[in-house]
Structure formats: C-alpha cells, structure tokens
Amino acid sequence: MILFLIKGLWRDRSRSLMPVLVVAIGVMLTVWMHAYITGFMGDTIEMNAKFSNGHVKVMSKAYAENMDLLPIDLALTDVSKLQATLKMNNPDMEWAARIQFGGLIDVPDEKGETRSQGPSIGFGIDLLSPGSKEAERMNITNSIVRGKLPAQAGEVLLSEHFARKLEAEIGEAVTLISTDMNGSMIMYNFIVSGTVSFGVEIMDRGSVIADIEDVRMALNMHDAAGEILGFFGEGFYENGRAMQMADAFNAANTQSEDEFSPVMKSLSQQGSMGQYVMMAEVWSLYISLIFVFAMSLVLWNAGLLGGLRRYGEIGIRLAMGEEKGHVYRSMIYESVFIGIAGSIVGTALGLFLAWLIQTYGIDISGMMEGASMMMPTVIRARITPVDFYIGFIPGLISTVIGTMLSGIGIYKRQTARLFKELEA
Amino acid sequence: MENQSIITIENLVKRFPMGKDSFTALKNINLKFGTGEFTGLIGPSGSGKTTLLNILGSLDVPTEGKAYVLGKSIGSLTTKEAAHLRKESLGFIFQSYNLLQVHTVFENVEFPLLLLKYAKSVRHKMVMDALEWVGLTEKVHSKPPQLSGGECQRVAIARAMVKKPSLVLADEPTANLDAANSHHILKTMETLNRELNTTFIFATHDEKVISYLRRKIYLLDGRVDKDEIIRINQNERS
Numbered sequence: 001m002i003l004f005l006i007k008g009l010w011r012d013r014s015r016s017l018m019p020v021l022v023v024a025i026g027v028m029l030t031v032w033m034h035a036y037i038t039g040f041m042g043d044t045i046e047m048n049a050k051f052s053n054g055h056v057k058v059m060s061k062a063y064a065e066n067m068d069l070l071p072i073d074l075a076l077t078d079v080s081k082l083q084a085t086l087k088m089n090n091p092d093m094e095w096a097a098r099i100q101f102g103g104l105i106d107v108p109d110e111k112g113e114t115r116s117q118g119p120s121i122g123f124g125i126d127l128l129s130p131g132s133k134e135a136e137r138m139n140i141t142n143s144i145v146r147g148k149l150p151a152q153a154g155e156v157l158l159s160e161h162f163a164r165k166l167e168a169e170i171g172e173a174v175t176l177i178s179t180d181m182n183g184s185m186i187m188y189n190f191i192v193s194g195t196v197s198f199g200v201e202i203m204d205r206g207s208v209i210a211d212i213e214d215v216r217m218a219l220n221m222h223d224a225a226g227e228i229l230g231f232f233g234e235g236f237y238e239n240g241r242a243m244q245m246a247d248a249f250n251a252a253n254t255q256s257e258d259e260f261s262p263v264m265k266s267l268s269q270q271g272s273m274g275q276y277v278m279m280a281e282v283w284s285l286y287i288s289l290i291f292v293f294a295m296s297l298v299l300w301n302a303g304l305l306g307g308l309r310r311y312g313e314i315g316i317r318l319a320m321g322e323e324k325g326h327v328y329r330s331m332i333y334e335s336v337f338i339g340i341a342g343s344i345v346g347t348a349l350g351l352f353l354a355w356l357i358q359t360y361g362i363d364i365s366g367m368m369e370g371a372s373m374m375m376p377t378v379i380r381a382r383i384t385p386v387d388f389y390i391g392f393i394p395g396l397i398s399t400v401i402g403t404m405l406s407g408i409g410i411y412k413r414q415t416a417r418l419f420k421e422l423e424a
Numbered sequence: 425m426e427n428q429s430i431i432t433i434e435n436l437v438k439r440f441p442m443g444k445d446s447f448t449a450l451k452n453i454n455l456k457f458g459t460g461e462f463t464g465l466i467g468p469s470g471s472g473k474t475t476l477l478n479i480l481g482s483l484d485v486p487t488e489g490k491a492y493v494l495g496k497s498i499g500s501l502t503t504k505e506a507a508h509l510r511k512e513s514l515g516f517i518f519q520s521y522n523l524l525q526v527h528t529v530f531e532n533v534e535f536p537l538l539l540l541k542y543a544k545s546v547r548h549k550m551v552m553d554a555l556e557w558v559g560l561t562e563k564v565h566s567k568p569p570q571l572s573g574g575e576c577q578r579v580a581i582a583r584a585m586v587k588k589p590s591l592v593l594a595d596e597p598t599a600n601l602d603a604a605n606s607h608h609i610l611k612t613m614e615t616l617n618r619e620l621n622t623t624f625i626f627a628t629h630d631e632k633v634i635s636y637l638r639r640k641i642y643l644l645d646g647r648v649d650k651d652e653i654i655r656i657n658q659n660e661r662s
C-alpha cells in the first residue's frame with residue numbers, strides 16, 4: 001500500500017514536483033530572509049558595538065549610571081592593571097580602553113584669536129600603539145576623506161562635516177577647550193592630520209578622534225579611561241554569553257558601596273540596545289510565522305486544486321472500499337513527505353543565496369544618506385545554525401495544514417457526490 | 425442458483441435536496457435480486473438508474489425505506505462499515521472506466537487486493553488470473569493513457585472482478601465503447617457470471633447490453649415500470 005502511494009506520488013509530477021517546488025520557494029525565502037535579517041540586524045548591532053557599546057563594556061559604577069553625560073570625572077583608574085586582568089580572565093576577547101569626552105574645538109587665526117569654534121564629541125582611542133585594532137575596528141582608514149591617520153602624538157582627526165564648518169585645514173592647529181578629570185578647565189593644542197566621514201550621522205556631526213594617550217595627557221587622565229570595551233574573538237555579539245560574562249565580572253568586582261568600582265555591562269544592557277537585541281531575536285520568529293501563514297494559504301489553494309484534480313483517484317479508492325480516514329491520512333503523510341522534501345531543497349537554496357550575500361554583501365550606501373541611526377552601508381546576510389532548520393517550520397506546517405484544510409472538503413463530501421463530479 | 429436473495433429493496437425512496445424543496449429521484453421501489461443474476465436497470469436518462477446503483481453500492485443512502493445488500497441495511501451502516509462492505513463484497517464498473525492514470529494495468533487491478541491485505545504472491549496470481557479473464561495479460565505494464573477505450577474497460581472489469589466479489593455493479597459500462605468492444609466485454613462478464621456465479625447489475629439504455637440481460641427492470645421517472653425475467657438458452661445467441 002505504501003509502495004502504491006509512493007509510486008503514485010512519484011509518477012504524478014503535479015502531485016509531487018509542483019508542491020515540492022512551491023514549498024521549496026517558500027522555504028528558500030524564509031531561510032534567506034532570516035539570514036538576511038540576522039545579518040542586517042547583526043551588522044547594526046556590531047556597528048554599535050564597534051563605535052560605542054562593545055560586546056561588553058567595563059565602566060565605573062558611577063560612570064555607568066551617567067553614561068550619557070560622558071562624565072570623565074567618573075572614569076576608571078588603574079586601567080592597565082584592570083585591562084590585564086580582563087585579558088587574563090578572558091583570553092579569547094579583545095579589550096580596548098576608550099575615552100569619550102565633550103568639549104569645544106577652537107580654530108585660532110594667525111594672531112591666536114578665535115576664528116571659529118564648535119562643540120564636539122571627542123573619542124580617545126588607541127591609534128598609535130603597535131598591534132592596536134581600534135582603527136580597523138572603527139573602519140577609520142577607509143573613512144578618511146582628506147589627509148591621513150594620526151601618525152604621532154598631538155594629531156587629531158576631525159569629522160569632515162565639522163572641519164568644513166570650522167574651516168579647519170589639514171596641518172592646522174586646533175585647540176580643545178574642556179574640563180579635565182578633576183574638573184579644571186584645560187586647553188590643549190592638536191594638529192589636524194585628516195578628516196573622516198563614517199556615513200553615520202551621529203559620528204559625522206562633530207567628532208574629534210585622537211590617540212588615547214594624547215587625550216589622557218590633555219585631560220590629566222593618567223592610566224585612566226572612561227570605558228573598556230570588550231569584543232568577542234569571533235566578531236559576533238552573543239547576548240547570552242555577554243550577559244553571563246557581565247554577571248560573573250560584577251559578582252567578583254563590583255562593590256555596592258564603592259562608586260568607582262568597575263561594573264561590566266553587556267551590549268544589551270546599555271541604553272536602547274537591549275530592545276534592539278531582543279527585536280533581532282523575535283524578528284526571526286515573526287518572519288517564520290508570517291511565512292507559515294502566507295504559505296499555508298498558498299498551499300491550501302494548491303491543495304484544493306490538487307484535491308479537485310484528485311477527486312477521481314479519491315473517488316475510486318473510496319469505491320474500492322478504502323476508508324475515508326485512511327485516504328485522508330495517506331494524503332497527510334504525502335504532504336509530510338512533500339513538506340520535508342520541499343524544505344530540504346528550499347533550505348539548501350536559501351542557504352546558498354544567503355551565503356552569496358554573506359560573502360559579497362549588498363551595497364546600500366546610496367539609500368542611507370541622512371540616516372541618523374548607526375547602520376551599516378553594506379548589508380551582509382549571516383548564516384546561523386537556526387537557518388538550517390527554520391525553513392522546516394513553515395515548510396512542514398503549511399503543507400500539512402494546507403492538505404488538512406483541502407482534505408476536509410473531500411472528507412465531508414458524500415461519496416456519491418464525489419462520483420457525480422467524477423463522471424462529469 | 426438464482427433463488428438465494430442477495431439484495432432486498434423495500435419501499436425505497438430517494439430524495440435530493442434542491443434548495444428549499446427536494447427532488448424525488450426514486451419513488452417507492454420494491455425489488456429482490458437473487459445470487460447469480462445478470463440483470464439490468466433500464467430506463468431513459470434521469471430515470472434514477474445511477475441513483476439506485478449508488479445506493480446498492482453503499483455510495484449513497486436511502487431517504488426512506490430499506491435496502492439490504494448481502495444482509496446489510498445500507499441506510500444504517502457507518503461509513504466504515506460501508507467501506508468494509510465495498511472492500512469485501514462489491515465490484516464497480518463505471519462508464520468512464522475510472523482507472524488510476526499514473527498506475528500500470530497491474531497496479532490498477534491489484535489495488536482492491538492491497539486493501540484486502542493479501543500477500544504479494546497471492547496478489548500476483550490473482551491479478552494475472554483476472555487479466556487472463558479479460559485477455560489483457562500482455563498489457564500488464566502499460567498505463568491507462570496507452571490503452572484503447574475497450575482495453576481500459578476490460579482493465580476496469582478485471583479490477584472489479586479480481587477479488588471475486590459477490591456483486592458487481594456496472595453503470596453504463598459500454599457507453600464509450602464501439603459495438604465490437606461492447607460485445608467483447610459483455611461476453612467476458614457473462615462468462616465470469618456463469619463461472620464464478622457473480623451477481624451483475626447493470627444500469628443501461630444500450631441495446632447491446634440489454635440483449636445480454638436475463639432480467640430487465642425498466643425504470644421510469646423513479647419508479648419500477650416493468651420487471652421482465654427472460655429465460656434464454658445460452659447457445660441460442662452465440
């Protein structure tokens with residue numbers, strides 16, 4: 001009997017090939033979409049991680065509570081020791097100290113008087129120590145518009161837009177006016193070595209990027225840093241792992257009575273990133289649900305048509321004395337088989353498509369002008385283990401539901417009526 | 425041979441719902457069929473032949489009255505019991521053959537035996553025997569689209585007969601066949617009727633079929649108009 005059904009399925013291409021193709025296309029789209037969204041949302045997360053959040057970030061407790069204010073007076077001290085400990089406890093992570101600070105940039109004329117001035121957000125990052133990955137991490141080299149990376153102490157990068165506004169030229173001196181770690185006013189001179197444009201509005205507005213040692217000097221922050229960013233060696237954010245790491249670190253290091261004791265926060269524990277991470281996780285669920293729903297409708301219709309076409313066969317089988325329940329069940333088994341076959345084909349195709357986009361990426365920089373969120377300009381899909389099975393959910397569920405729904409029509413119909421339609 | 429009753433129909437009425445009203449297709453039918461009969465329900469289009477045949481085949485149920493087939497009251501069978509009756513005891517032959525198009529001649533004829541869960545070797549022998557009865561042994565591996573209409577109907581006969589059912593119901597079996605093929609399959613059925621003592625009930629208005637019948641039940645407008653039993657000498661016609 002099973003052999004009989006398999007033969008029928010195999011020989012009747014409209015019963016096997018067509019539905020398998022329909023399922024495969026749907027599954028392919030699901031897998032591909034999932035990898036695409038994972039990639040896109042993942043890239044956005046990575047971008048935020050690289051520019052500001054890290055996969056985890058270590059700050060002083062007080063700094064963490066006032067993070068938005070860039071309170072350098074609450075910065076961590078003894079950073080090299082802390083960083084070494086972090087490296088020792090988590091050897092597969094990369095750790096980078098950074099200082100973010102606010103201040104005014106003043107461009108003087110020949111007489112030393114203010115020619116132009118503007119508020120800025122400064123980044124002190126490790127640009128000069130050999131082997132530092134910070135420049136690469138923030139993609140600075142590729143973002144340079146004019147000039148070059150700071151090559152020695154005392155040089156800064158200005159964001160291109162900011163430099164134009166201030167009419168600051170490459171090689172000119174600019175003065176940072178700010179407050180140091182102790183709250184005293186400071187003025188510190190830099191030479192503009194180049195300008196950058198990241199294609200990210202918030203980074204391009206009024207940024208000053210200098211080597212962290214220069215910034216420490218300027219702000220009197222010896223061996224201090226606002227934050228230490230940690231990055232997973234694999235380069236992708238993993239929320240569970242990051243949260244676990246933060247919990248372990250905090251249990252060991254954070255003292256409730258000491259405002260300056262260090263605290264670690266995962267990316268998802270910083271500002272609105274948590275919602276975004278959660279969104280990235282539920283999105284895949286939504287997508288597969290939408291596909292389950294849409295494909296069920298399509299396959300229900302396909303099943304109805306197939307069912308109509310099969311009235312003849314079903315009528316004959318019933319007339320020969322096969323039980324309705326048995327006919328119905330055999331149709332469902334067929335649909336399970338088709339669902340699995342289609343899902344396998346579709347998953348393979350979807351993974352291939354996703355792999356292409358993962359490898360080559362799609363450049364959307366043209367569409368991103370004026371965007372205020374930190375978003376990547378090249379979209380890359382990202383294949384995760386989920387992609388190997390997520391397509392089976394819509395693939396199987398929709399074929400089976402489609403068949404069940406269309407099968408009910410046959411099930412409910414009077415056997416004699418089936419024959420009326422058959423004889424016609 | 426024909427005295428044992430296989431079917432008893434008592435005051436059978438069949439109505440089909442037609443919007444608010446209903447249409448009465450069969451009006452108070454009373455009939456008895458004996459084992460081994462070769463009988464036809466004859467009548468113009470719309471007279472109720474197929475309707476009656478469907479009820480006897482447990483594909484439909486009476487609205488009123490009783491129809492006993494092999495001791496079972498058709499109206500009170502569950503769908504499962506009806507399927508069981510069809511599987512064990514009934515064979516169907518249709519005007520349009522109704523073969524499974526993607527399956528071979530062998531597989532089509534084998535299907536009723538699969539439902540009966542016979543062993544493979546048993547099935548093989550029974551299928552080959554049945555194909556031998558209808559003279560189609562050399563077409564076992566062909567599929568219906570490769571066969572002529574007459575051959576298709578012979579496959580359908582083999583399929584109906586393979587399990588040696590007590591009762592074969594044939595609705596216009598010759599309607600799509602030419603005269604030569606019609607006579608061929610009718611002779612086949614007549615022989616099987618004689619050799620296996622299978623009861624045949626036809627629905628027809630084809631003169632060729634009528635000429636083979638040993639009992640002619642004329643339906644008119646859902647009623648039995650005339651019920652003739654003919655005793656003909658088998659040798660006379662052939």
Ligand SMILES: Nc1ncnc2c1ncn2[C@@H]1O[C@H](COP(=O)(O)OP(=O)(O)OP(=O)(O)O)[C@@H](O)[C@H]1O
Binds near residue numbers: 420468470474
């Ligand atoms: N399911 C149904 N619903 C409504 N009316 C029906 C149904 N089935 C049959 N009828 C009606 O019952 C009557 C008898 O139909 P039936 O099919 O038994 O005729 P028949 O004698 O087999 O005719 P034919 O020689 O054309 O096959 C017809 O008038 C038909 O329209």
Ligand SMILES: [Mg+2]
Binds near residue numbers: 473474595627
């Ligand atoms: Mg009819």
